[in-house]
Amino acid sequence: MKVVKFGGSSVASADQIKKITKIITSDEERRVIVVSAPGKRFSEDVKVTDLLIQLGESLQAGIDHQEAYRQIISRFGGIVSDLGIDSSVMETVKNKIDQSVELIRSNDSTGMDSLKSCGEDGSALIISAYLSHLGYKGAYVNPKEAGILVRDQPGGALVLDESFERLYQLREREETLVIPGFFGFTPDEKLVTFSRGGSDITGSIVAAGVKADLYENFTDVDSVFCVNPMLVDNPRPMTTLTYREMRELSYAGFSVFHDEALIPAFKEKIPVCIKNTNNPSAPGTMIVAELPEREDHVVGIASDEGFLNLYVSKYLMNREIGFGRRLLQILEDEGVSFEHAPSGIDDMSVIIRDHHLPKDKEQVVVRRIKDELQVDMVLIERDMAMIMIVGEGMNQTVGIASSATSAFHKAGVNIEMINQGSSEVSMMFGVKSEGLASAVQSLYKTFFE
Numbered sequence: 001m002k003v004v005k006f007g008g009s010s011v012a013s014a015d016q017i018k019k020i021t022k023i024i025t026s027d028e029e030r031r032v033i034v035v036s037a038p039g040k041r042f043s044e045d046v047k048v049t050d051l052l053i054q055l056g057e058s059l060q061a062g063i064d065h066q067e068a069y070r071q072i073i074s075r076f077g078g079i080v081s082d083l084g085i086d087s088s089v090m091e092t093v094k095n096k097i098d099q100s101v102e103l104i105r106s107n108d109s110t111g112m113d114s115l116k117s118c119g120e121d122g123s124a125l126i127i128s129a130y131l132s133h134l135g136y137k138g139a140y141v142n143p144k145e146a147g148i149l150v151r152d153q154p155g156g157a158l159v160l161d162e163s164f165e166r167l168y169q170l171r172e173r174e175e176t177l178v179i180p181g182f183f184g185f186t187p188d189e190k191l192v193t194f195s196r197g198g199s200d201i202t203g204s205i206v207a208a209g210v211k212a213d214l215y216e217n218f219t220d221v222d223s224v225f226c227v228n229p230m231l232v233d234n235p236r237p238m239t240t241l242t243y244r245e246m247r248e249l250s251y252a253g254f255s256v257f258h259d260e261a262l263i264p265a266f267k268e269k270i271p272v273c274i275k276n277t278n279n280p281s282a283p284g285t286m287i288v289a290e291l292p293e294r295e296d297h298v299v300g301i302a303s304d305e306g307f308l309n310l311y312v313s314k315y316l317m318n319r320e321i322g323f324g325r326r327l328l329q330i331l332e333d334e335g336v337s338f339e340h341a342p343s344g345i346d347d348m349s350v351i352i353r354d355h356h357l358p359k360d361k362e363q364v365v366v367r368r369i370k371d372e373l374q375v376d377m378v379l380i381e382r383d384m385a386m387i388m389i390v391g392e393g394m395n396q397t398v399g400i401a402s403s404a405t406s407a408f409h410k411a412g413v414n415i416e417m418i419n420q421g422s423s424e425v426s427m428m429f430g431v432k433s434e435g436l437a438s439a440v441q442s443l444y445k446t447f448f449e
Ligand code: ASP
Pocket: 007, 008, 036, 037, 047, 049, 050, 119, 120, 181, 182, 195, 196, 197, 198, 199, 200
């Protein structure tokens, strides 16, 4: 049995839905389908989820929301009529949107997540109806009925373990099941969405729950490339990689796959294949638990901008018990999550995603660090980028760090931070954002050309 997930661009229009229907019906093992909300049809287009968020925020702010509402209805209406399916489906889709709008109007705390979920819900209703229209046995399955139980964290749901046993029951069903991605329900039946891009998470949860033989994730690229194709022309595709490698790569800039989505599949050791809806015969990229040793120790280069370095120094910090905890406690108190915390003898850097520490919070955090920790210096450096080289076995190989640092040298980019940490599959470098592209290009030359 295969669980197949289709991303936003794969369900963006009636033509795309026709393509995915061919993919689904060409293999009878493809029995459980998870879908995203309609995404972009062309580069300037707007994703339905973004329109829904725009609508919700306008309603909350009490400003005009007619245009966003009109665009959402017209996106779904266009798909339904182009597919030639019964217009009653459109009524169901519209009713769900209207009910969520009412929830927001009445200040119900579930309103926003409920509205955000209408994108994937609409896709699933339409695709299941289209399968039936073509004579296949298609069934829409709501995440509540499927048994996807989550913790109550609006916009950031986390799956509860009970879900997996419930999902296993889906194996009994005979139809092709179409499940909307991106949301689940709390044990007291509140709808909660995952973080953005979270349909990948649903797909992985469902694959783990039904103990699928394969989780296929259809997107709009032939395979995962070893480096961001916006930075390097025609980069090498990756045919196979391990969960751990993908986890590291998707953390820093590999937006092909949600970084939280691997865990459920990984726990059940279900292989994941990333494929292209627009070129389904291409082999794609396989992600598996283990691989025999490969010749290339570095399999990918990930990079992402938008970080800052909170640098703190204090003479004899190494002798002060609890310093690190108290520093991180201040961040916790202020609701700031951190990414890495490399430290020296008398100093410590805390790497934070830029948007997690807006200017007003920055002032509070800096003042508290000065007052409560009596440090010699506290500095915030914004415009940082992280570059990560990734590969199993890399750390047992002599000379990788040396090749990497000489690549930075050749590019004339200063390394602000190096973190090999305890992860055995990656090495991370912090640089100023302006040096990101040339450093990545130089690393690509070193390891892949
Ligand atoms: N539609 C949601 C988003 O745009 C989830 C997804 O597509 O995976 O974030």
